[in-house]
Amino acid sequence: MKLTLPPRVSPAQFDAALKAYEGVVGKQWVLATDEDRDAYSDIYAPGPESEWPPSAAVSPATTEEIQAIVRLANQHKTPLWPVSRGKNLGYGTAAPRMPGSIVLDLSRMMKIHELNSELGYCVIEPGVSFFDLYEHIQREKAPLWMSVPGNGWGSVLGNALDHGVGYTPYGQHARNLCGLEVVMPDGELLRTGMGGLDGGHSWHVFPLSYGPDWTHMFTQSNMGVVAKAGVWLQPEPEASLQLTWDIAEAEDIGWVVDTITPLKTAGVIEQNVFIPSWLGKIVLMGQRKDFWDKEGAIPEWRVEELLKEHKLGYWQVQIRFYGDERLNRARADIVKQAFKRHLDAAPREEKWNRGDPVNQYDVTMGIPSAVALQMGDWVGGRGAHMGFSPVVPATSKHVLGQLKRSRKIIADHDVDFYASFTIGGRYATNINMLMYDRDKPIQVANIRKMFDALIKGTAEAGYGEYRTHLGWMDAVSATYDFNDGAQRRFNEIVKDALDPNGIIAPGKQGVWPSAYRDQPQGGQP
């Protein structure tokens, strides 16, 4: 990819900045060739990668190096786009929001500072992947389980900071963060919570502060660079028990949610319950052309055939229990009784006891896997996807409304409908996977148009996304319109106070520093 300079930076100034960065990290960790830029571009970009071009990448190995880089960035006015491992597939991968930003690649920061089995937490750097942490836990024989997202090659911290989810009792990953070490936009080092006490023992166990707590201002955020954090981990259960139901009809999701939510708020079900639609199973069985070889959405009659052929329900519900066998049994009985009111079929049951082999692909047991990546092959060519991700209250009314609305918009655009709902408590996140072949410009253009329509239709109904792709960060931000965008304006005030030169991740989640609010894609549309 050809070089796109950061706004208002001349080639000479840019070269001077890179030279300065080389002084910090060494020549080999400042990456600025065309090939380097390709490596940090969005490989799933819905359009040409050149829409979100990095100018270079710089990769520090320590907190001190991050601090030095951030200070230099202020001098040289070269904005940084921090990524942990840069695997944010479907939302932009490693690519920056503002063209010409320099990717601050933290993947070399792979230290696991602490693994505390007694209290169940680890202290890690952003470069630690789910696989890395898993292997470390195994090596140490620590009685701890992780919570992992569908795809485990990304960063544990990066995922939690971007509000990622998993499918265990610790599935709301941002809520597991306890005690951050953050490089501020001026290069200063801040520790949140009890880390404010030098050498304090309670940093990674107490989730609040003396005074205001800042932990979550650094999630989905451009207010600082998280260099280290505590992450709570689940104690390894003595046993586990899983119930699986196939749920026949799309509309059945209504009673399913109304059954699960009260059991989740009452603490009977502890995990984040993931409910994927049938296509979630089929994408792992082959390529789209093996099931339907025409353009346009798979027609309803063929969907019904496929469900019959592969003995699938429209949805699959799996509920897993963790802990002492007696407890799992009591929980399972209660849940089965509740499902029985709507469904005669008994669930399949799968037991596990400590010491038994684990299913290497079971994310509900906290085992990282890359199986979900196979989805990339589904459409063929340069297969890619985006996620459309609104949040709705976890009741039938809201979930069925959301299902109907997005299903219609997606059908109107003649695109396959692949939805999932994850019940996280009082809310459900609704991920709509939108798959496309990047080699087919018409398909990509259609997806983009549809994405606009989804955001608009969903916001009009009173729901917002919790996360989105680089290209729609401003559009989604604009849907947060209460009091003329008070939330955006508030973000901007704090951003400008902390980062007057706007050098940390300008445009992240629609938050633009004043330094770049004049950019073509900056500010509100």
Next chain:
Amino acid sequence: MKLTLPPRVSPAQFDAALKAYEGVVGKQWVLATDEDRDAYSDIYAPGPESEWPPSAAVSPATTEEIQAIVRLANQHKTPLWPVSRGKNLGYGTAAPRMPGSIVLDLSRMMKIHELNSELGYCVIEPGVSFFDLYEHIQREKAPLWMSVPGNGWGSVLGNALDHGVGYTPYGQHARNLCGLEVVMPDGELLRTGMGGLDGGHSWHVFPLSYGPDWTHMFTQSNMGVVAKAGVWLQPEPEASLQLTWDIAEAEDIGWVVDTITPLKTAGVIEQNVFIPSWLGKIVLMGQRKDFWDKEGAIPEWRVEELLKEHKLGYWQVQIRFYGDERLNRARADIVKQAFKRHLDAAPREEKWNRGDPVNQYDVTMGIPSAVALQMGDWVGGRGAHMGFSPVVPATSKHVLGQLKRSRKIIADHDVDFYASFTIGGRYATNINMLMYDRDKPIQVANIRKMFDALIKGTAEAGYGEYRTHLGWMDAVSATYDFNDGAQRRFNEIVKDALDPNGIIAPGKQGVWPSAYRDQPQGGQP
């Protein structure tokens, strides 16, 4: 109490400000007589109330009135000290940190905007007390339980915002807050989280934001005035079961904590487990003079006599389970088995089923009570208390260390030792109740000296307080010394950006706006 003006405000300017406030709320809701000032002073003040004197109080009835008052405060440079119901006993009651601040009394804001039984939350204003909400829930026959602190006359929101705790599965009150409406220091209105979407349905169910989440920057905070918030409530359980053990020796707290913490992180125990020492029971039986009629701490031999006489252990552990009977039984069996390893005696068991009468004094069932207030009578005279409240990791090492350290400092000052530990998960809050008779200046002086020693000794060992009395807010803030007080400086940067005139709660938790950083008690010591 005589009038103390806010810094740099002349009597004429002060009168003009009060006139302006009267224009907003009406004459009767601007309270500025000597008697009014008495009513807003710290009735438990460790010293003369005049150390923390309010100049007046103004009491709005609506969010719009708060906004108008805040805008006027900016014009008149009259700092406001927001209180919800002003019942923060032991930490300053309604009195302001900075002398001459005007108390912004929100106790007239008593609307319950929503009570959602399906999803388990309410949306309330700061004036709603625990008793108010309890009565509302009873009246509506809503199947919801609250989580209440020891004393229920305070504000539900005020308590959560000040990081208060209760003794149910929803006992970490700040973590129940979901979706705030905040009047910013410039009078603008901000809604956090999904409330950023005008009319958004997910405001009070999704605990994060699109972009940075600001919820907890408004807890223990002077960054804005919370006018309304969502609070998660527990679904009413079908049944409940409580186990009670008397624990003989002070040092037994070590194995007790090591037994409870893993069961809590594993989800077997859901509630915040409150473990009070023996004096917590005795203070409810009469006055100190009935048990020991001399000055100085009750001697060890007499403590032992009292424990025998009243059949008390040094500690009492009560663990309550909530939900389906089968689940409670399974949980109880696991916990009993774990205790059995250390203690032969079986626990007392107490069952409850939906429909049974409830014990009106049982805070573990979410029933607000004022029984704890009786403690005020213990020392006689104008009895009062302060709480010394450090946070420690919930393991025997840290808990026993903390017990030993504070016990020694308190014994060295010849004061009764009344400790409790509340296990909130990976951490325990250790509340040391320090009781004194305000009519005895020597006693009060001794308590103050001791409080300084407690803060110093605890910080040197690596632990910080999560909350403190007005008089020690700066001292505790100073113990958060990492990177030369980076947390305090960070607070100041954000504070100055949001509140250039410093009109919201100057000095709260040691956070001083630049406008008042020159005050005698402002800034760092």
